[in-house]
Amino acid sequence: MARITAGIATSHIPAVGAAIDNGKTADPYWAPVFAGYDFARAFEREEKPDVVILVYNDHASAFDMTFIPTFAIGCAEEFAPADEGWGPRPVPVVKGHPDLAWHIAQSLILDEFDMTIINAMDVDHGLTVPMSLMFGQPEAWPVRVVPLAVNVVTYPPPSGNRCWQLGEAIARAVESFEEDLNVQIWGTGGMSHQLQGPRAGLINKPWDTAFLDALTADPEMLRHKPHIDYLREAGSEGIELVMWLIMRGALGPSVRELHRFYHVPASNTAVGHIVLRPAPEQATSP
Template sequence: MARITAGVASSHIPALGYASDFDKTSEPYWTPAFAGYEWTRAWEAEQKPDVVILVFNDHASAFDMNIIPTFAIACAEEFQPADEGWGPRPVPVVKGHPDLAWHIAQSCILDEFDMTIINEMPVDHGLTVPLSMMFGKPAAWPCRVIPIAVNVVTYPPPSGNRCWMLGEAIAKAVASFPEDLNVQIWGTGGMSHQLQGPRAGLINKAWDNAFIDKLEGDTQELRYIPHIEYLREAGSEGIELVMWLIMRGALGKTTRMLHRHYHVPASNTAVGHVVLQPEQE
């Protein structure tokens, strides 16, 4: 059967994509941010996942105010890099896994999650930057990718608890898929940042690191953080961290942290990155 073998979380800061695309990663400003991913790149080369379920949010590339799905799963054969105003990023086309994606969609819907099914969707930096951070600049991405888009742009976003529960439903779906697949689930976005208003540039190192601490072990504290705390402590865009909770919920009761990385600054936010392994229950 298919199995979720690991969870990965990472910021998806667009400037990281710029630094990668234009070979600026060895510049002093960017070196510390990228150094924290070197361990993961070597680890991913050893793990060789067949499929990555990649949880991200769209930035008005695929969706706008005309349609705002809370949870959407993309089931197509492939996804083109989006044009975010400067042309598409020079990265490979993202290849999907329709069979597993449709299976997850069916299982989650029957598990009482109202998933929006997408069959055509350009993917922006929310999805392609994490792939670049984990895999570098290959001619083709080394695994299939199932994009799951979450609304964290327009209020109300889903609660942390609902995201955790979706992770549990995804894990159940994967475990019932008959093909032998090594599956990872990634949660992206964050960490603390605010892009507008009097608090633009807000970064809360203490809160970010406390959040990372609670991803390991068997605590479920994070699922009950209210929206107002994300807003107050992590800024208006800090709500993206609920997407990490889909990843964490999919890993089961207890996790072990294999790697963590936190760096400030990178553009006007903090870089957060962890690799988690589910512990046998």
């Protein structure tokens, strides 16, 4: 039986990918950022997940204003790095897991989630930067990936509660897949940031810290946090944090926090990162 053994959340800042690609990770500005991921890189080497369900948002690379799926699941054999205007990132092609992806898609749709099924899609920094943070610069990624894209770019995005419910449904889908797989689920994006307008550069450390605290200790509150709170407190792009609730919902009612990292700034954004394990009474050992 497949099982979800861990959840990871991280920012997916494009400048972080550029720092990796251009050999700047040891520069004084960037070194503290990448040091915050030492634990996760060691964790991944130890855990050796077979598949990552990677929740992210597309940044007008695969989708545009003509086509805006709320939830889209990638079921292809592979996903090429997207050209976001300056050429694709020099990272490996992302290998999918079509059998698991189609199983999840079927399970979710029968569980009354209207998923958009994608059989050809390039993936941008929202997906590839987290992969680089966890796995460095390998010749090939050491895991298969099921991409799950969420609309948090165009209003209305899904509610935090709907994202949580999707996470619960993903967990049910994974548990019903007969192949023995070690699966992780990642939520990406955030934390507080705003890229335009009079509040461009906004970072709200107290709000971010409270969100990280609640992810472990009071997720029920986060489920029902309205969109306007994210906009007001975390900036126009802070709504990306609802994607972390898909990851959190998939882990069950209680979790153990294994690692946390928060850093300001990276580019004009707050970096947030957390590693969670389902509580022992609800987890199956890898």
